[in-house]
Amino acid sequence: MKLSVRTKKIFDRYRRVGAEVILGPPNRFTIFGEGVNNGLVVQGRIQENCEEYVVLKDSKKFKAKYDPERKVGYFTELFVDTKSIATFHMSSRIQQSIMKEARSLKSTHLRFYRKPDNPPRVRAFDARKYYEGMFFDSDEVEKYGTRGLLKATGDPFYVYFKMASLRTVPKDDFEVTVFDNGLTEMIALKSDHSFILRDQRLGQNFDEMITDQLGIDNVLLFDPRIAPSVRRRLKRQNLSVSS
DSSP: OOOOHHHHHHHHHTTTTOSEEEEETTTEEEEEOOGGGTTEEEEEEOSSOOSSOEEEETTEEOOOSSOHHHHHHHHHHTTTTOOEEEEEEEOHHHHHHHHHHHHHHTOSEEEEEEOTTSOOEEEEEOHHHHHHHHHSOOOOOOOOEEEEOEEEEEOOEEEEEEHHHHTTSOSOOEEEEEETTSEEEEEETTTOOEEEEEOOOOOHHHHHHHHTTTSOSOSSOOOTTTHHHHHHHHHHHHHHHHO
16 A cells, blocks of 8 residues: 655654554545553554555554454444543644643653542653652652643543653644543644543552453453453543542
8 A cells, every 4th residue: 555755754753652553444544553652552544545454564564363343333432422521732832831741750650640630730740749748758859840730621530641752742632531541632723633532540449450350451442351341440430530
């Protein structure tokens, strides 16, 4: 399949997310994050039309060990019977400002949250120092970088994302939706690309729920036998946070 220069540039831009690109009808692409980015999925449109699902690697057709149509289908199923908890707007100015401060503070995570009767905010912090302060005596004061967000609707919420994943998201203005299944979608208004991230919130109970009980390390599941169970568990936990 011959790709335009523009399409190749799009795929090169997201090479750090994942090496394989799934193309599907009529002109959609999906990139599932790999390694440290396994909690991120990127979707968008390209100029070329595609009549069937194919996998590309280095812009060339690649024979994957999985069925690309089923993999995208399982991902789509995660949004069946899913409801929005909250929405907000994040400008490119706020995005670049908080990312710059996160780098200077050597932050490991960004926390997006909204408390009752308050506007939403995004905070950069170092999770390692946070937990050291909780469990060990430390004279070091934890430093945060916080920015306000706009156009909020919905309920109180909080979600955590690793800096490693957010560094792959290009500069843009975003409309953000937080769902009740542990996923958050960031739609870039200029490129119209969609970035879906799983909630990488901290805490032993949440980690055990994902890894120990279910034997997985990623909420972006592609096994339909397990996905409904994960959705139910995450919905219960998110509802307890909002109440």
